[in-house]
Amino acid sequence: MKWILVALVLCGLAFAIQPPYLMDSFMATADVKYPFVPALSGSFFYDYAHLSLRMDLRHHGQHVVEIFNYAKSQKYVVAHQQCRNETLIQEIPPLGTLPHGSTYLYDEPVHGVDCQVWHFDFAWMGVVTWYIEAAAAASDPATLHRCEIRNGDVVTRMDFYNYTAQPIAEYVFDPTQFGCKVPQPPAPKHTVMGIVRDATNNRPIPYAVVYLEGRGYSNMVAADEYGLFQFENVPQGRNYTLRGQSVGFHDAHRLVVVDRDIPPGTVADLYLSPVVQHPSQFRVVLSWGVSPRDLDLKMKTPWGCQVSFWKKTCSSMKGGNATLDFDARHGYGPETITVHDPHHEGEYDIFVRSYKSNMWQVSHAQVAIYANNMVRLVHVQDAHVEAQDGHYWHVGKASTTAMGFHLDIVNKIVRTYADDELDMIKE
Numbered sequence: 001m002k003w004i005l006v007a008l009v010l011c012g013l014a015f016a017i018q019p020p021y022l023m024d025s026f027m028a029t030a031d032v033k034y035p036f037v038p039a040l041s042g043s044f045f046y047d048y049a050h051l052s053l054r055m056d057l058r059h060h061g062q063h064v065v066e067i068f069n070y071a072k073s074q075k076y077v078v079a080h081q082q083c084r085n086e087t088l089i090q091e092i093p094p095l096g097t098l099p100h101g102s103t104y105l106y107d108e109p110v111h112g113v114d115c116q117v118w119h120f121d122f123a124w125m126g127v128v129t130w131y132i133e134a135a136a137a138a139s140d141p142a143t144l145h146r147c148e149i150r151n152g153d154v155v156t157r158m159d160f161y162n163y164t165a166q167p168i169a170e171y172v173f174d175p176t177q178f179g180c181k182v183p184q185p186p187a188p189k190h191t192v193m194g195i196v197r198d199a200t201n202n203r204p205i206p207y208a209v210v211y212l213e214g215r216g217y218s219n220m221v222a223a224d225e226y227g228l229f230q231f232e233n234v235p236q237g238r239n240y241t242l243r244g245q246s247v248g249f250h251d252a253h254r255l256v257v258v259d260r261d262i263p264p265g266t267v268a269d270l271y272l273s274p275v276v277q278h279p280s281q282f283r284v285v286l287s288w289g290v291s292p293r294d295l296d297l298k299m300k301t302p303w304g305c306q307v308s309f310w311k312k313t314c315s316s317m318k319g320g321n322a323t324l325d326f327d328a329r330h331g332y333g334p335e336t337i338t339v340h341d342p343h344h345e346g347e348y349d350i351f352v353r354s355y356k357s358n359m360w361q362v363s364h365a366q367v368a369i370y371a372n373n374m375v376r377l378v379h380v381q382d383a384h385v386e387a388q389d390g391h392y393w394h395v396g397k398a399s400t401t402a403m404g405f406h407l408d409i410v411n412k413i414v415r416t417y418a419d420d421e422l423d424m425i426k427e
Contacts, residue, residue, distance in 0.1 A: 017116060020103075020134045022143035023165035024048040024096040028144075030055065031159040043045070044160065045172050048096040053174040066094070076175040083180035093118075094128060095147050095158075102130075110145040111150070111161070111379040126151030141165040156272040184190040187215075187235040191261045194268030196244050196252075199285045199334045200325040201202035204228075205246050205272055214258075229234065234258050234348035250370050253377060257364070273370045277279050278343050280400055286349055287333030287362035295369075296353040297324075297335035302346025302399075307337050308353075322348070340398040347408075350395040351417055352380075357389040360413055367395050371392040378411055387415035 029046035032055065042057035050072035056063070065078040070092040076085050098118055105117040108131065115131040122128060131146035143163050149156045176182060196208040204227030211220050214236040223229040232241070235258070242254045249272035262268045266329055267289045285295040298308040301322050305314035312324040325336040339348060352365065365380040378395050390413040397408045 006420040014151065017048050018400065020116065020132050021138065022097050022130075022142070022144060023141045024134065025168045026144070026163060028160040028163040030161070032057070032156075035074070035154045035156065035159045043166050044137055044158070046095050047168045047173065048092060048094070050170070050173070050333060051092050052168075053092060054173055065178060067173055067180075069173065069175075073385045076178070076180045078178040079174075081179075083175065083178055085175075085180060085183070087245050091124065093125070093147075093149060095130075098130060105129075111159070113143075124317075125149060125214050126154075128390060139210050140427065144292065155416060184329075187237060189233045189235055192231040192240075192242075192256070192272060193262060193264040194229055194242070194266075196223050196229065196270045196272060197334070199252075199271035199273045199283070199336045200272075200338065202231065202326050202328070202334060205244075205249065208244050208246040208249075208270075210245075210270065211243040212240060216255050221256065221393045229263055229290060242268060242270060244257060244272055246272055250276070250347065250375055252285075254380055255379065266332060267364070269332060271336070271368075273336075273368070276370045278340075278370060279372045281338070281340055282342070282369065282398060282400070282405055283336065283393075284337045284398075285333070285368045285370070286335040287366055287368075288331070288354060289362070290331065291332050291362055292354055292359045294329060294355065295335065295363065295365060296327075297337055298351050299337050299339075300351075301307050302348065302351040308361060318345075319361070339398075347397040347399045349397055352395060353417075354393070357391055358392060360385075360390075365393065369396075369398065370405060371398075371407070374405065374407075376409075380410060380411075380413075383411045383413050385413045387413060390415045392417040407412040 023287045025047040028044050028152045031039055031041050039412045040057040042055055044316060053068040055066045064081055067076040069344045070088060074085055076362045077090050087269040095214055096404055099120050102118045102120040105119060106148050108117050109116055110131045113133050115133050117131055119127055127150045129148045133143040133145055135142045146159055147158045156350045172380040173328055198205055206225045206227055208223045210223060210229045212231050215235055217235055219231055222227050240256045240258050242256055252270045252272045254270055256268050271285055273283050275284055288295055293331060296309055298306060298323055300306050301314050303316045307314050309327045316323045319341050321340040325338050325339050326334055328335055361382050363380060367378045369376045380393055383393060392414045394409045394410045394412045394414055399406050
């Protein structure tokens, strides 16, 4: 029984000196004493999770703001309405949660309050000592009244008043609110590769010329005999434009996001349409990105026939022939429909079917429409969304008359398309 009582007493003592709970972020009024300089006073903001610290101090009658961004190794000092930044080489002082292995020393009053004194030896900083008022409930955060950092004979001490443990809004640590310029790290660079292909049969076009432009970058390369091209050291970024040229073809354009190396056969492939010279002919080419795996280009003719993978050719006795030249089934494109000798009465309705909803904005899909002396690009990212779960992208309506080719852009995402022969297919 005696040994059981001793064990219970020891366990109680061990429980009593468990490190108190401190939050990783807090705000307070602080008196800061650096080595060899007079004490400074002001507001103090600390966020260990985001490796940020800010002090608003009075120094020689001037208001000085110091913001420390340890994640980016930057310090900003705002004084006399000017900002300067410095490179930090030290790590953030551990003022928040006590590290595992911290040692309880004794109790000592600070600011008239009984505090537990804890310390921990950080090899890279020195010995840190915390003076902490324990909370009434173990689940509540304790109050930090003082913190000392001792490195040899050099001691930095911070006394905290009006201590409030709470998350700190990110804007508090944003130096741009004081007119500071934040140095931007250089953008990562990537390799962009693709293949120039004939949109009507997907065959490579040798020796095409390809341009890549965006974010201050501009370069031109020639594809090899297999249509393969490659751009090196392209800064990471959005809204790059690829443009391909070859004799006998319309120029092809494609928007690409360069957020990694792009291999050939994917999002940077270019699909060139053979030149449309006859005034009564036009061509529609669909391309898209990684997702979804499949999109289907479809066209309803004026005589009620629908061109799609289900029916690749529609002909009219009055004149008019529409053909699905190529149907990509494994992503990226192309899907191409060519209209020969168009029927002069009525409209050709152009739409795209997705078998998964909510995929349009990530699809990076575009439709290029080629007619005599005209090239028009339509991007799904610019489409008006009538239905968030819509399966159809209504691109537009084309028609030809004796006056020439006419195109009305619709560019809407809709839930259903009543004239689609496969409208009943579900996801």
